[in-house]
Amino acid sequence: MREPVDLRHQRIVAAVEGRGSARVSDLAAELRVSVVTMRRDVEELARAGRLRRGHGVVHSTGAAQQSPGSGTGTGTGTRTGADIDTPDPDGDTVAVVVPERHSYLYETLHGARTVLAEAGLRIALHIAPQTAGAERPLAERALAAGARGLLLAPRWRTRDAEEADHGWLAALEVPAVLMERRPRAGGALHSLDSVCSDHWYGAHLAVEHLVALGHRRIVFATRDDSPTARSLRAAFTEIAGAHPLVEEWAWALSSPGVGKDGPYTARETADVPTLLRELGATAAVLHSDVDALMTVQRLTENGVRVPEDCSVVAYDDVLAGLGTIPLTAVAPPKAEVGRVAAELLAQRLKSGRGPGSPVRRVELLPSLTVRGSTRQPIAPQE
Structure with missing residues (x-):
């Protein structure tokens, strides 16, 4: 009993x-x-x-x-009572769960570290392997070990994987904040705090930069195996489809194996250099940095000069500036996402969520860094 x-x-x-x-x-x-x-x-x-x-x-x-x-x-x-404000060496712990091999989210983690340390909170880092549902046992283990709160960035390679996690995340009994993950309106996680980059705005920056240079035919190539990737695909589709100066555009997977929500059409799985030729495109926006750098290498091997024949914008800006041709890139505020998420979690741990305390869904705007991979088309389209 x-x-x-x-x-x-x-x-x-x-x-x-x-x-x-x-x-x-x-x-x-x-x-x-x-x-x-x-x-x-x-x-x-x-x-x-x-x-x-x-x-x-x-x-x-x-x-x-x-x-x-x-x-x-x-x-x-x-x-x-005299030393109550001195952090205990084994004191309050916050579990941070991020996917393995994800440099983007590791930068987010760096942004959270200082905030949590200043709040007297120790980070217990858990790295989830690339398997569906890997985050749940890590989070449960962390809670059993005494974690007071959670910062989470589930991989969610497919929409089904995301929905499979909704139940246990919604039932968490400790404060939790999602990083770079946006709960769907009205869904099971609608009441969960989150801090996310506004990827629609990031896509907008890329398109407006290229259009302002005179590009009218653009290829968008993104991953399709994370919530960020799916948000970008939807954003590019919406923005390019409605833009009065974009004459032709197409979307494709940025490289084989990065799509998990297919099936896809032949064009959507086409090689980016091939798609550029078919469309007569003079510009491409590529997600992520690694895929963008590899695409530039393939373009060079096919005799396509960047930026003379094709301007390229990368999305992520973790490695974009390190290429033989430094890439113009959209940079989500990675470290700031971690910092704001940590501040929100620390506040929840301090004051809880009483009656009338609203759920917080924070969106931060990306920025654009112009480098040597974009320029006006040699023969601007009329």
């Missing part, structure tokens, strides 16, 4: 008052409840003024009157 919450709260208060302070993880083990449940109980008791929370430690209200040298502490592993 499950123990009543009020009785459990009484046992928690009695245990802490008898020692002066105790680790949350120790209390959870002693009372045989999960760390997540214990943290929730401690937060309720702290709001009621019956206990005081520290970094991974809970203190009795009487401990606030004790001085560091009073000799009334509890010994090894505990702290008195």
